[in-house]
Each structure stands twice: as structure tokens, then as C-alpha cells.
Amino acid sequence: MPMKKALNNFLQEFTFERQLGIMVTLGILFLALSSSLVGSWQSNERVRLNLLEQGQRITENLASQSALALIYASADNAADAVSATMAFPGVVSVEIRDVSQRVLLTHGSTDHAEFLTIVERDDSAQTAAALDAESRDAWRFAAPVYTHPSAESPFNVQTATPELLGHVYVVMSKAALTQTTTDIFVANLATSFSFALLLLFLIRFLTNHMTRPLNQLSASMARAEAGEFNVRARLSGPKDIADMAHAFNSMMSVLEERKLDLLMLNETLEQRVAEEAAKNREKDHMLIQQSRLAAIGEMIGNIAHQWRQPINTLTLLLGNIKDAHEFNELDKDYLDKSVKEGQMVIQRMSTTIDDFRNFFRPNKEKNCFSVNEVVADVLRILEAAFQSSGITIVVKGDEDVTAYGYRNEYSQVLINILVNAKDALQERKVLAGSVQISIFRRDDLSKVVVEDNAGGIPTDVLQKMFDPYFTTKEKGTGIGLYMSKMIIENNMNGSIKACNTRNGAQLSLIVPSCRPEPA
């Protein structure tokens, strides 16, 4: 784990160039060392084999020259051969023994007890010189000495077998091997490190050649990340890095294009937002107009309804005046009374017109108005329609409840709500239809609750009733309640909510009250 941590640190903290440099350096050094060791080992083996071979040849040579000495049991006959053998580098001692292992001649000094490792050989190898034993510092070679029968001729039926005369032993020191091994190792190491150094420089040059464009590319990327515009990488270095730089440049071009498009989009966004807002306002205006027209239509219906009775009254009055004249009962008092009554009816009809005109004159400014008065005005307009439908209206609650906003729009909303309640009661043919209007004052808010007993609004309608163009009426426009919501919530910072009661539906209007005037 510490190794892993160290490795992670190495990989994360050092730059790529540094990592590459360190890894390559370590790799080359390791390679130099291991190749030196392997080379030395191999050379050691080869030198060892060469020395063994040399030892065998020397021993064989001595054996071939020792036959006479063994035949005649005369050491003098082998003296020259022994001297020549001793002259070979590394030969420490020489010994000639007869078949009975009696020493015929010995030269040099060797303690045979030091040869602990005896090399086992099979019988087939007994005819040639071979490694006989080995110690830490020396090898001992042995070779049998045989007679040399004459060359086989086609006249000899029996093949003469060589006769064993004795053995020769040659001891060779391993000093030469050790020295050679050391020399080879040092030479290999020096050579390997020299080449390693050269290679290192070369690789450093190549890595620089590779990392420079990478660094440049990295710098370009950093500049692009910092938000710099028109950043392009240089196409240099190895092909794959140049390809990377090219890809980066293409990416930057596309990015900048998109940025420009975005900028342009942003710039036009305000304009388009404004356009859209204007369109929405236009739409809202149209909706308001449509709503107003719908309300006007409704109102005209109400006016017609309200005027029906006065017109009937006037018709009755005129009829009475005619009848009175015909029956010679028309006198000044009767005429004055009828005229006064007629004027009162007309006055009432005119008030309705005024109410209608005032109602549909949009307010330009927000003002403080009396909610109670607005409710009274609205009821005045709708009273007749409700009565003719057999619907009772009850008003209760607080007095002097005020609201801050647009009076006429508020009135429009109330009318909308009350007309919807009337339509619901009529549609469901509720026998004792009633609408209760409650007016409250709560802290800084005015609350008007309109409750009917028309049986309630279905849940799915309740969720969508304030959506534009949503209607349950066959010939409805679907904008009345939507406009009411817009007026109360958007224009007057209030809220309008609908829910069901035990017997019917309840709509609540909450609008901020007027702020009290400072004393």
C-alpha cells in the first residue's frame, strides 16, 4: 500500500515530462545494469567453458606424451611434457600415476583434499580427458594414458585394444576465470553505462521533441479554458500530436462559432422577449377585451333584465294615464303623480346605465376602494337577475373593508363569480338556490368569500377552472375566471381560490387592504 501511495503521488504530482524522464532514466540504468550482469554471466560461462576445454586439451596433450614414461616407469621421459604443461597459464600442478595409482611424477603443489566436488563420469567418457573434481579455487582434470596401437590395417583380423598405462592429473586455478569475469563485468558495465548515457541524451532530445508540442497544446487548452478567444494550437511535433492539435483547433473553431451564435442569440433575446411580452400583453389585452365583451354581453343581459320591470312600470303608467284620460279622471294631481313616478323609474334606469358605464371604464391607476361598496354596486346590477331566478343573496361580514387596486376590475371579477354561481344554480335546477357573500378584514388583507349551494365543482374542473379557454358551458369562452385570476393575482397582488363546501362551491378573493394614512 505505501508503494501504491508513493506511485500515485508520483503519477499525480510530477509533470508528464518529468515522469517520462525519470522512468526512462531508471529503465535505461536498469537495462544497463542487467545487461552487464547477464553479459558478464554469459561471458563467465563461456570463459569457464573455454578454460575447461583448455584444461582438457592440456591434460590430453600431457597424457599422450606420458605413455613412454609410464611404459618405462621413468619420470624423465615425461619431464619435458610436464614442464611444458606447467608453463600454461593457470596450471598449478601436474601428476602422473600408473595403473596402480602410484605416483610416477608430480609437479607443483596441490592439496587434493580441497577438491570436495568429484565430477561423476560415465564409463564412455573414461577414454578422454575430463573434469575430474572441482574446488572453490581450482579444477582438476584427469586423463587416462593408453598405448597407441598401430593404425588399423586390412590385414589385422583382431583389433588391438589400447592398454591403460595410468592417469595424468592437471590442476588449473580459477583465478583466470575470476579475473576475466571481473574484467568482463567492468567492461560491460562501462560500455553499457556509456551507451545508456548516450541513449538517455537521445531519449531526452526525443521526449523534448514530443513534450514541447504537448506542453504548447496544454497551454493553448489552458488559455481556452480561461476564456481567451481565438486560441489556436501550433501544428508541430509528431504526427499524432499534430493531429491532436488539429483536432483541438477544429474544436475551438466550432466552439467559437457556437459562442458567437449564442451571443447573437442573447442579444436578440431581449428583443424577442420584449416582442413576446408585447405579444403576450396583446394577447392578454385581447383576452381582457374578450372578457370585457363577454362581461358586457352579460351586463347587457343584466341591464335588459333590470330594465324589463321599469319598462313594464312605465308602460303601465302610460296606460293608466290614457285610461284616466278616457275616463275623464286625468287631472293635474293624477298627471303630476304619474309623471313623478315615471321620472323615478327613468332615474333608476339611468342609474343602471351609469353603473354600466362606470363599471366598464377601466381604471388607469390603483386606488383604495371600499369592498363593501363594490359588493353593493355589483348586487344592484345583478339583483334583478338573481331574483328572477329565485336565487337569494345574503351579504354579511365586516364593514369598512377596503382594498387597494383597480375598483372596476375588482367589480368585474365579482360579477364573473356571482354570474357563474347563478348559472350553476340554474343549470342544476337547485330549488332554493342561494349565494352568500362574506366580507372580511384580516390584518392587511381584504377577503371576500362567495359561497353557493349549487352542489360543488367536480374535482377535475376545480383543477382547471382558472385555465384560459377552459369552460364547462356550451357557449362559454373560458376566459372569465382566467381573467379574474389575472386581475386579482397579477394586477392586484392578491389571490383567488376555489374549493368545495358541503353543499356547493366557495370562491375566495384576497386582496391587500389599503394602507392606513399617516396621522
Next chain:
Amino acid sequence: MLRVIVMLFFAVLSFTSPASAAEEGRIAVVYPDIGEPYRGIFTSIVEGIEGKLGATVASYPVSAKTDISELKTSLQRQNTRVIIALGRQGMRVATELSGIAEVVVGGVLTVPEDEARVQPVISLSPDPALLFARMKALMPTARRVFVVYDPAVNGWLIKLAREAARAKGLELVAYEAQDLRSAVMFYQEIFSMANGRSDVLWLPQDSTTVEERSILPLVLQESWNQNIAVFSSNSSHVRRGVLFSLYPNNMALGKSLAGLAQDILVSGGYARRGMMPLRDVQSAVNLRTAKHLGLNPNGQQGFDMTFPEQ
């Protein structure tokens, strides 16, 4: 009556004529398929055989790879009755063919006793009688002949040598040595007791007791130093300093072998079996050695080869 006798005579003649025997292919020669200088020797022997038979003889060079069955078929086709086997390889092949024909062996130095028993073998080793005769001619004062031999190789020859020595009034002192060191010991003993006036040393054809590299130089040196005459059954020793040697006359040997083969054809079987020494010989002398020993070989008369070469 005379007519009958003449007709019988001619019948026997035709039956036994050499030309007849050869023409019927009843004698064949197998010899080693080998290069020079040995090929020339066997060629001479074959020439001798053909000379004796008076006609070309079927001769087959053989080696270790020879197809024996094919050779057998060929010999049978030719109605071969006697095979003259030359050399070691010829003898080995002939041994495998002995079922179809009788065998006469020549061109070998010595044969193991059990093999020599079954057929006649003319050895390349010169007859000791001839050697001793030549020795006595060269050195009349010679009385004792020393020899070191391996009984496994030359036991049969020494038997003949004892008889020959007795016949020539010589004492044969023979030492049996089965290895080189024993042989050296004996030679050392010989040289310690021998004197140049009456003692001579015989070197038989024996790779154990006359080893070329270690014994021959000793013998030559000691004999020179002590003026002891040495004669050899190996002619190559004469060049190196031995006094004289007898060596094969190849052509004559061929004739002898052919004669043996004819005898077999005539008699229908072996008249003789076993090792026979070589009697068809030529002689070589080393004049320098002779001079050193104070001998006069009558110039070059009687010797077929002299050394140093003139």
C-alpha cells in the same frame, strides 16, 4: 587300351585344368573394398591367383555394407565352390558365405585359433624357418634368438619357430607378454643380458609386443647401442633401422592361394586347415645397420629391397 588311357588322361586334364575351373567360376575371390596403398596389394594377390588359374577370376570387393545375400546369390549362380578371402573384411564376408563354398584365407596376419581351425589360412607372417635361414646367412655366429610375443596372436607362429630354430641349431628364447609393460620389461631384460656376437632379437608381427611408438624406438636404440642384430617380420621396420625383414611376395602369395583352392576343388575338401606361415617372401635389408653391426650382406645380392634406398 592305350586309347582308353589317353581318353582318361584328357578327361582328367579337362576336369582339373585351371582354365576349366576358372571358366566355370568355381573359384571366386573376395577382397576388401579399400583405397591405396592396400588396394594395390590385393590387386597383386588377385593377379597372382589369376596367373595360377590361367584365367580371370570372379573377384568381389566387399565392405561392411556389402549385401551378403546378393553376393551369395551371385556366387551360387556362378557355381562357386571355393572362395579365396583376402584381408580381414574378405575373411568376415567369406565366413558368412562358408555354407555355399569352401574358404581359403589369405592376406591376414593372424587369425584366432578357433577361426583358423576350420579353413586353411596363409598368414602374412613370414615362415620363421625362412627368417632364421636368412639370419644365419647374414650372421653365422648367431646362436640365440630372443623374441617377445603375445601368445594370443602368435602362439602358433612360435611353435613353428621353435622347430625351425632347432633345425637351424638356434636357441629360441621366447617371452610371453600380454601387455605392453610386460613386453617392455622383457625387452629390458633381454638387452641387459644379450650380447651382440651371438644373440639376435626377432620382432614378430605383433601390435602388443612390437608397439611402434614406444617399444620399437627402445629396441632400435638399445640394439644400436649394444650392437645387437634385430630382424623383423615387418618390412617397414627395416627403413627404421632393423637389420632385415622378409615381406610378402603378393603375386606368389596369390598363386599359393590359388593352388590351395585348386587342391580343394580336386580333393573335394580341405587337405590342410589352420594357420600357415608365409613362404612366398621377399627380403629387405638395412645396409647401414649391417655395416654398424660389422656384417656384410654380400652387397645387395639376395635382397629385394635395401635401405637406405640407393
